[in-house]
Amino acid sequence: MTAIVETDRSRLSVLQAMLHGSVPLESMDALGEHVAATPQEFAVVIGPSVPVDEAAVFSQWARVNKPDLGVILLRETVDAHALSTALRSGMREVVQSRDLAGITTAVSRARSVSNAISQTLEDETQAAAEAAARAALSEARASAEAAREAAERPTGRMLTVFSTKGGVGKSLMAANVAVSLAEQGSSVCIVDLDVNNGDIAIMLQLTPMRTLTDLAAFNGDVAVDAIETLVTPYSKTLGVVAAPVHIDSLDQASNEDVGKLLDLLVRVYDYVVVDTSGAFDDFALTALDRTDTLILVGTLDIPALKGLKLATQTLDLLNFPREKWRFVLNRADAKVGLSVDEYESTLGLKSDCTLVSSREVLTAVNRGEPLVLAYSGHPNSKAIKAFTKSIAGDAVHAAEVEEQADTRSRASAGRFRLRKA
Ligand SMILES: Nc1ncnc2c1ncn2[C@@H]1O[C@H](COP(=O)(O)OP(=O)(O)OP(=O)(O)O)[C@@H](O)[C@H]1O
Numbered sequence: 001m002t003a004i005v006e007t008d009r010s011r012l013s014v015l016q017a018m019l020h021g022s023v024p025l026e027s028m029d030a031l032g033e034h035v036a037a038t039p040q041e042f043a044v045v046i047g048p049s050v051p052v053d054e055a056a057v058f059s060q061w062a063r064v065n066k067p068d069l070g071v072i073l074l075r076e077t078v079d080a081h082a083l084s085t086a087l088r089s090g091m092r093e094v095v096q097s098r099d100l101a102g103i104t105t106a107v108s109r110a111r112s113v114s115n116a117i118s119q120t121l122e123d124e125t126q127a128a129a130e131a132a133a134r135a136a137l138s139e140a141r142a143s144a145e146a147a148r149e150a151a152e153r154p155t156g157r158m159l160t161v162f163s164t165k166g167g168v169g170k171s172l173m174a175a176n177v178a179v180s181l182a183e184q185g186s187s188v189c190i191v192d193l194d195v196n197n198g199d200i201a202i203m204l205q206l207t208p209m210r211t212l213t214d215l216a217a218f219n220g221d222v223a224v225d226a227i228e229t230l231v232t233p234y235s236k237t238l239g240v241v242a243a244p245v246h247i248d249s250l251d252q253a254s255n256e257d258v259g260k261l262l263d264l265l266v267r268v269y270d271y272v273v274v275d276t277s278g279a280f281d282d283f284a285l286t287a288l289d290r291t292d293t294l295i296l297v298g299t300l301d302i303p304a305l306k307g308l309k310l311a312t313q314t315l316d317l318l319n320f321p322r323e324k325w326r327f328v329l330n331r332a333d334a335k336v337g338l339s340v341d342e343y344e345s346t347l348g349l350k351s352d353c354t355l356v357s358s359r360e361v362l363t364a365v366n367r368g369e370p371l372v373l374a375y376s377g378h379p380n381s382k383a384i385k386a387f388t389k390s391i392a393g394d395a396v397h398a399a400e401v402e403e404q405a406d407t408r409s410r411a412s413a414g415r416f417r418l419r420k421a
């Protein structure tokens with residue numbers, strides 16, 4: 001459509017008759033109202049009776065607010081003033097008011113320009129909408145991916161108690177550290193990977209209905225059901241995956257099964273405490289692969305020192321980071337002609353927890369009670385509880401560091417692996 005503004009009525013009727021279907025308006029105010037009510041308007045013809053400055057004010061407004069509206073100025077005489085004002089205010093054309101052919105051509109040009117501008121604006125709007133939709137989609141994908149990663153990321157910490165020497169107090173430490181952590185308010189699961197000689201169930205006076213052997217029944221499909229089936233509860237916050245009762249069982253859990261179980265447990269419990277057999281066997285390596293804190297246990301005697309030295313050399317060869325090691329020196333009061341200092345300097349490790357030989361330890365073990373509960377004021381219980389607190393503190397610190405690293409780069413969130421499970 002075209003609007004015509006002309007204060008002289010007779011001129012207005014002539015122009016209206018010439019521009020078929022146009023809307024006649026007698027004032028600039030009427031034009032303002034008409035344009036506001038007619039968004040599809042593409043041309044405005046401003047007659048010679050309207051002062052050029054008023055026409056310029058309208059044109060400036062239209063240039064910004066309605067760029068597809070063409071303003072055509074009619075003048076009795078097309079002089080330099082009219083032309084320069086028209087140019088500055090963004091009018092499309094200035095036509096001599098008696099040039100009827102010129103006026104119709106100008107209006108038809110305004111229509112073409114308006115169509116082209118509308119199309120461009122439409123394309124730009126569509127492109128902007130598509131870009132916004134794409135950005136929203138990729139943002140949604142990224143946050144879904146982040147949520148999936150967060151769900152799969154282990155929330156608990158894994159502690160593995162290890163030594164290459166038997167009878168040094170690994171199971172004693174595993175049971176008592178786990179009980180202390182549970183007493184301190186964490187949920188804990190002990191996994192007894194000493195499949196030939198597991199003592200955890202006995203030390204906690206448990207009669208497990210299921211053991212690690214039953215893991216084989218899952219045929220590699222280890223899911224949350226496995227936890228409920230395999231864990232023997234000790235208390236509300238402490239459970240045990242016990243070692244097999246019969247070592248001649250035909251079905252043995254594979255390393256992969258054990259790895260999957262540990263990965264699952266560490267997402268469910270605050271702490272998973274693994275007791276090991278005293279050898280670098282496949283189960284121990286599977287656990288070490290996933291371990292956040294390695295608790296090395298040794299007694300103050302030469303054979304244990306020799307065994308531990310060998311263990312530390314092997315762990316170094318496996319690139320197991322030393323900052324994850326904690327060392328427990330058991331029976332540190334033994335009179336064997338070897339001082340704690342000599343022991344530690346030969347081993348190259350300072351003890352983080354020192355226990356003395358004591359009758360109460362044996363009594364508690366024989367009664368099937370954890371030392372930290374049976375004799376909570378005993379020096380060994382105090383030492384174990386303090387050690388456990390420091391491990392929990394390390395865990396909080398490590399979680400904070402991991403979270404910071406995570407925010408910096410999702411790619412750096414991978415856990416340490418010695419080798420593939
Ligand atoms: N500080 C101690 N004082 C007295 N007895 C102890 C002490 N530490 C461990 N024992 C006893 O030594 C025995 C072996 O301890 P434990 O079973 O914890 O060792 P382990 O390293 O797990 O042995 P294994 O390699 O056979 O699994 C247990 O009977 C335990 O009660």
Ligand SMILES: [Mg+2]
Nearest residue numbers: 170171194199
């Ligand atoms: Mg043991």
